[in-house]
Structure formats: C-alpha cells, structure tokens
Amino acid sequence: MLDIRGLAASINDKPILKGIDLTVPEGEVHAIMGPNGSGKSTLGYVLSGREDYEVTAGTVTFNDVDLLGMAPEDRAAAGVFLAFQAPIELPGVNNANFLRTALNAIRRAHGESELDAVQFLKLARAETKRLAMPDDMLKRNVNVGFSGGEKKRNEVLQMAILRPKLAILDETDSGLDIDALKIVADGVNALRGPKFSALVITHHQRLLDHLVPNRVHVLAGGRIVRTGGPELAKELEKSGYAGLIAEAA
Amino acid sequence: MTTGAIAFLERYQSLIGRLPGDSALRAAAAAAFRTAGLPGGTQQRRIEAWKYTSLRPVAETAFKPDAAPRHEAETILTGLPLLDAPRLVFVDGAFRPDLSVMPTAGFARFAEQPDFGTLSWPDREPMVALNTMLAEDGAALHVPAGYDAGVVQLISIAASDADFHPRHVIRLGKGSQLTLVEVSAGQGTYLLNTVAEFHIADGAHLTHIRLQDEAASAFHISTTYADVEAGATYDSFTLNLGAQLSRTEVHAQLTGAGAIAHLNAAQLLAGSQHADFTSVVGHTAPGCTSRQTVKNVLAGRSRGVFQGRIEVARDAQKTDGYQMNQALLLSPYAEVDSKPELEIFADDVKCSHGATVGELDAEQMFYLRSRGIPDAEARSILVRAFLAEALDAVADDTIRFRLEAAVERWWERQKA
Numbered sequence: 022m023l024d025i026r027g028l029a030a031s032i033n034d035k036p037i038l039k040g041i042d043l044t045v046p047e048g049e050v051h052a053i054m055g056p057n058g059s060g061k062s063t064l065g066y067v068l069s070g071r072e073d074y075e076v077t078a079g080t081v082t083f084n085d086v087d088l089l090g091m092a093p094e095d096r097a098a099a100g101v102f103l104a105f106q107a108p109i110e111l112p113g114v115n116n117a118n119f120l121r122t123a124l125n126a127i128r129r130a131h132g133e134s135e136l137d138a139v140q141f142l143k144l145a146r147a148e149t150k151r152l153a154m155p156d157d158m159l160k161r162n163v164n165v166g167f168s169g170g171e172k173k174r175n176e177v178l179q180m181a182i183l184r185p186k187l188a189i190l191d192e193t194d195s196g197l198d199i200d201a202l203k204i205v206a207d208g209v210n211a212l213r214g215p216k217f218s219a220l221v222i223t224h225h226q227r228l229l230d231h232l233v234p235n236r237v238h239v240l241a242g243g244r245i246v247r248t249g250g251p252e253l254a255k256e257l258e259k260s261g262y263a264g265l266i267a268e269a270a
Numbered sequence: 271m272t273t274g275a276i277a278f279l280e281r282y283q284s285l286i287g288r289l290p291g292d293s294a295l296r297a298a299a300a301a302a303f304r305t306a307g308l309p310g311g312t313q314q315r316r317i318e319a320w321k322y323t324s325l326r327p328v329a330e331t332a333f334k335p336d337a338a339p340r341h342e343a344e345t346i347l348t349g350l351p352l353l354d355a356p357r358l359v360f361v362d363g364a365f366r367p368d369l370s371v372m373p374t375a376g377f378a379r380f381a382e383q384p385d386f387g388t389l390s391w392p393d394r395e396p397m398v399a400l401n402t403m404l405a406e407d408g409a410a411l412h413v414p415a416g417y418d419a420g421v422v423q424l425i426s427i428a429a430s431d432a433d434f435h436p437r438h439v440i441r442l443g444k445g446s447q448l449t450l451v452e453v454s455a456g457q458g459t460y461l462l463n464t465v466a467e468f469h470i471a472d473g474a475h476l477t478h479i480r481l482q483d484e485a486a487s488a489f490h491i492s493t494t495y496a497d498v499e500a501g502a503t504y505d506s507f508t509l510n511l512g513a514q515l516s517r518t519e520v521h522a523q524l525t526g527a528g529a530i531a532h533l534n535a536a537q538l539l540a541g542s543q544h545a546d547f548t549s550v551v552g553h554t555a556p557g558c559t560s561r562q563t564v565k566n567v568l569a570g571r572s573r574g575v576f577q578g579r580i581e582v583a584r585d586a587q588k589t590d591g592y593q594m595n596q597a598l599l600l601s602p603y604a605e606v607d608s609k610p611e612l613e614i615f616a617d618d619v620k621c622s623h624g625a626t627v628g629e630l631d632a633e634q635m636f637y638l639r640s641r642g643i644p645d646a647e648a649r650s651i652l653v654r655a656f657l658a659e660a661l662d663a664v665a666d667d668t669i670r671f672r673l674e675a676a677v678e679r680w681w682e683r684q685k686a
C-alpha cells in the first residue's frame with residue numbers, strides 16, 4: 022500500500038506540492054488528473070526519488086517502508102517504477118543492455134540470480150511481441166531517434182520486464198495511436214493483481230475506458246482538490262477543471 | 271644521486287662510443303637536449319608546446335638504469351590482452367626474442383641495425399633529443415609493396431625503475447597494409463620515452479592502435495611522426511589509461527594528394543593522473559582528409575590536456591580537416607585544458623574544430639537509477655556511452671573488444 026501524508030515539495034525554493042494526502046491500497050489503480058502545471062509529474066518524480074526536488078513536509082510509506090529516505094535505485098528495487106512523461110534519451114547505451122542491467126540490478130537486490138544475455142533476450146522478445154513492438158527497438162540506443170509513441174511504448178516495455186509493485190504512469194497515453202493505447206492499457210492490466218498498484222496520470226478519459234481505475238483524484242495547485250470514482254473522469258471530460266478549482270478555493 | 275637533464279647527459283657521456291649508430295647525430299641531439307632540458311624542469315625557459323604539461327616530476331625522479339629488474343616481465347606479459355598474432359616484445363627497452371613471435375619478414379633490431387629514420391626533429395622536441403641521445407634498441411619493420419602484413423603487436427614492458435628510450439621505424443611500401451597494435455605496461459616508477467616514425471607510401475594503409483596501460487607511478491612519453499603519401503591512410507586510435515604522467519605527441523604530415531589521417535584518442539584519468547595529447551596535422555598536398563576526436567574522462571584531481579593544430583599549406587586546396595575535443599568531468603576537482611588551433615594558408619578548404627566540457631547528465635543519471643541501477647553502475651554506463659563513439663572508430667571487433675575490456679578493468683580499479 023502506498024500512503025502519502027501531507028507531502029510538500031519544492032524545486033529551486035518554489036513550492037510545487039502543497040500538502041498531498043493520498044492512499045493507494047494494494048491491488049488498486051488510481052488515476053490522477055489535473056490542469057497543466059499542477060504538480061502531477063512532480064509527484065511522480067518525488068515518489069521515485071529525483072534529487073532536485075526538496076521534500077519540505079510530509080511522509081510517504083510504501084508497504085510500510087519510508088520511501089523518502091531511499092535512493093532512487095533502492096525504491097526501484099522495492100518495486101516503484103515511473104514511466105516518464107518525457108523519456109530520456111541515452112546515446113551510446115544499447116536498449117537491451119540497459120534493460121538487462123536494470124533487471125539484474127533489481128534481481129540482485131532481491132537476492133535472485135542474474136539472467137545471462139540469452140535468457141534475457143528470450144524474455145525481452147516475448148514482451149516486445151506482446152506489446153507489438155518491433156524487435157529492433159532492443160538493438161537501438163535507449164530512446165534515441167524513437168518517435169514519441171515509440172518512447173512511450175519503450176517505457177511500457179521496461180515496466181513489463183521489471184514487473185514493479187507500484188507503477189506510476191505519467192501521461193503514458195499521450196502521443197499514442199488508438200491501437201497503442203489499447204496495448205499500453207493491456208500491459209498494465211496484465212500486471213494487475215493483489216500485489217500491484219498503479220498511479221495513472223492522464224489528461225484523457227480514453228485510457229481510463231481500457232484501464233478502469235478504482236479512484237480518480239484531481240490535482241490542482243499542488244493539492245488534491247477532489248476524489249471520486251471512475252465517473253469523475255467522465256464528468257471532468259465534459260465540464261473541465263474551472264468549476265472544480267473555484268469550488269476548492 | 272643526480273636527477274633531471276644532468277643525469278641523462280652524464281649517462282650519455284659515460285656511454286659515448288658504446289651506443290649503436292650515427293654518433294654525430296647523437297652528439298647533435300645531446301647538444302639540443304643540453305640547451306632545452308626537460309620541459310618544466312629546473313633550468314627552464316617556457317616552451318609553448320609544453321604549456322600545460324611539466325616534466326618536473328620526471329626531472330625529480332632518480333632513475334636507476336643499472337638496477338636489477340624488480341618485477342617479472344613474463345607475469346606482466348601474461349596479464350596483457352594479447353592477440354593471436356606476431357608480437358615484438360621489449361622488456362625494459364631491450365628486444366626479447368624469447369618472448370616474441372616473429373612476423374614473417376621485414377623485422378630488424380635497432381640494436382643491430384640502428385635506423386634513426388628521417389622524420390624526427392631532435393632540435394625542436396626535447397624528448398626526441400633525449401631519445402636520440404640515449405636510444406639503444408627498437409624495432410624496424412618494413413612491409414613490402416602490395417603486401418598485407420596483417421596484425422603485428424609491439425609490446426613494451428617495464429620491470430625496472432629505470433628510463434627507456436625505444437626507437438622504432440616502420441615503413442609501408444606502396445599499396446601495403448599493416449595493423450600495428452602497441453601495448454605498453456609495467457610495474458614500478460619508470461620513464462618510457464618512445465620515438466616512432468611511420469612512412470606510409472602511396473596507397474598503403476596503416477592502422478595503429480595503442481593501449482597505454484602503464485604502472486600508476488610511471489611516466490610515459492611517446493612521440494610519433496607519420497608521413498602519409500598519396501592515397502595512403504594513417505588510421506590511429508590511442509587509449510591512455512595508465513601512468514602518473516603521459517604525453518602522446520603525434521606529428522602527421524599528409525604529403526601526397528588524397529592522403530587520410532585519423533588521430534583518435536580516449537584518455538581515462540583518475541587520482542592525480544595527468545595526460546596530454548598533443549598533435550600537429552600538416553596538410554601539404556591537395557585533397558587530403560584529417561579526422562580527430564579526442565575524448566577525456568576525468569575523475570578525481572586528474573588533468574587532461576588536448577593540444578591540436580591543423581596546418582594547411584598554400585597548395586593544399588580541397589583540404590578536409592575536422593578536430594574535436596570532448597571532456598567529461600566526473601569530479602569538481604578534475605581539470606581539462608583544450609587548445610585546438612587552425613593555421614590555414616589555402617583558400618578552398620573545409621576545416622572545423624571544437625571542444626566541449628561537461629559533467630554527467632543529471633536526468634540521464636536519474637533515469638538509470640529509477641530503473642534500479644545503482645549510482646556507481648549508472649555512472650559507468652554513461653561514461654562508457656561517452657567513450658563508445660570514440661571506440662567505435664576501431665573497426666576490428668577483436669581489437670575493439672580488448673580495448674573495451676581494458677576500459678572495464680580501469681573502471682574496476684576505480685571502484686577498488
């Protein structure tokens with residue numbers, strides 16, 4: 022279970038998150054929506070340990086451990102995965118090597134044996150096939166020259182291979198064609214189970230049709246201003262955020 | 271015990287009459303060295319070519335040329351990434367036939383058939399003067415016209431706390447080919463001061479790979495002259511990993527139309543290492559191409575130096591010259607000095623140069639770590655990615671894998 026209490030964070034002394042309270046029980050998928058610049062990506066970064074954000078108040082526990090005290094790699098080993106809104110390009114780093122290094126680092130942290138290149142490729146090929154990705158994406162440098170949609174799919178591939186316990190998907194649906202959207206949703210649904218939870222940041226109802234969330238939260242001005250069931254997303258699609266923000270103020 | 275230039279000059283005095291080859295040439299070199307001294311050493315005028323590198327630590331070290339070896343050359347040799355190919359092994363500057371695997375033909379020993387070549391300038395370069403004054407052994411290799419000599423390894427092993435001045439001359443006949451893989455390693459506090467020259471005749475192709483993996487307290491000075499004739503190629507890559515102080519100096523002259531020179535290098539430095547890569551590429555004939563990418567990875571308090579000059583003579587029209595120096599600083603205490611220079615007297619040329627200095631990208635680091643890759647491993651991945659482009663210049667897979675493995679070992683040493 023992810024438990025966020027009173028979380029405040031700033032960047033360059035500018036407060037962005039201003040007291041977030043949010044609980045995602047095991048096995049649940051929660052959606053986060055909200056206007057541009059409201060702090061959604063910031064929340065994802067703070068949860069996964071990006072160092073340029075300063076946490077000024079609050080606590081975050083994940084399965085009873087204090088996440089905020091941990092290095093990013095330790096959070097990953099504990100099961101946290103962030104699919105980046107803008108995935109980073111790594112020129113000179115082969116995608117397959119990158120994925121295998123990551124998987125083996127996590128396996129090592131769990132005291133499991135590492136996979137050799139052959140074992141890994143078998144696994145990776147099965148996943149690329151399931152995600153309808155061309156095999157050559159494994160041979161290319163990480164995200165270099167990938168189209169917008171390919172980068173997002175590559176994030177989903179990483180998630181599928183690393184099998185996190187908490188997936189934070191930051192607008193993974195943006196820039197995807199209709200088929201890809203379905204594939205991404207299927208990728209998340211495939212991981213769904215009693216030990217898996219997800220925070221799905223999105224601007225569109227469409228993803229949530231395929232990936233029905235247990236709860237929908239609206240983040241505005243660094244705070245959760247409204248929480249509801251899946252119908253809240255549909256309501257926002259029609260009415261927008263203006264009314265909500267006025268109401269909360 | 272005497273140190274510095276004086277010690278070398280005294281040694282020369284004591285050896286006069288016993289050194290092989292042209293004694294007048296040696297006497298002239300000694301006179302030049304007496305005037306110039308060790309760059310940065312005590313008596314010094316400032317030398318522009320040695321602006322960023324001082325040989326003061328060399329001047330302050332007492333080398334012991336007559337002491338017995340303190341280390342096993344065979345053990346050091348076994349530890350090297352050797353290829354299954356002929357090898358010419360020099361231990362403490364002397365050729366060792368027992369450890370060598372002879373190339374099919376064309377090899378002669380300097381000690382028996384002294385050949386100082388024709389390209390070097392003892393009067394301009396003090397360390398070349400020192401070498402010319404004291405050289406006792408080296409390799410002369412001649413590849414006949416039209417012949418493909420394959421791979422030949424030239425290996426230097428230092429096992430004593432002494433100074434060595436090998437002298438190599440390599441000649442490639444018209445249309446011939448050679449891949450020369452030079453590896454230098456050792457143990458102890460020694461000075462390796464090599465002078466090598468390459469004559470690459472019309473249409474010949476020399477691939478020259480160097481792995482400098484000297485002992486941590488060693489000094490490594492290497493001066494190379496290459497004369498590249500019409501349609502010939504000098505394709506070189508240097509990987510500098512070891513030595514407390516190293517200087518790799520290359521003078522490449524493109525003297526025939528359509529000649530090509532690649533002077534690529536990578537230097538990985540840590541602790542208080544200092545490595546200087548200095549090159550002069552002379553375009554004297556039309557339609558020649560030169561390419562140079564030098565990458566420095568600098569950790570600790572290390573210092574990387576790059577000086578590169580491209581000189582284009584008046585008749586060298588249609589010259590295509592490119593030069594790039596990139597540095598990756600892994601520590602706030604590391605330092606890089608970069609001095610690229612263009613000197614162009616022709617009007618129809620395409621020359622460009624540049625330099626970049628950066629640190630590891632924070633976003634890339636976070637991306638890797640967010641996938642579970644620990645900090646140190648993430649750093650090593652990004653450093654290797656930075657080097658990948660440089661190493662990709664080495665076309666031969668087997669050789670490139672050896673270099674990559676050497677980088678890997680360097681990285682392991684940093685962790686230890």
Ligand SMILES: Nc1ncnc2c1ncn2[C@@H]1O[C@H](COP(=O)(O)OP(=O)(O)OP(=O)(O)O)[C@@H](O)[C@H]1O
Pocket residue numbers: 032033035037055056057058059060061062063064106
């Ligand atoms: N380095 C920075 N310096 C100053 N402000 C920053 C910095 N990084 C982010 N911000 C600000 O933080 C706020 C929140 O940004 P964040 O990316 O979390 O928004 P978001 O909700 O994800 O928006 P979007 O829907 O557009 O993706 C924005 O106003 C942004 O400009």
Ligand SMILES: [Mg+2]
Pocket residue numbers: 061062063106191
């Ligand atoms: Mg965002």
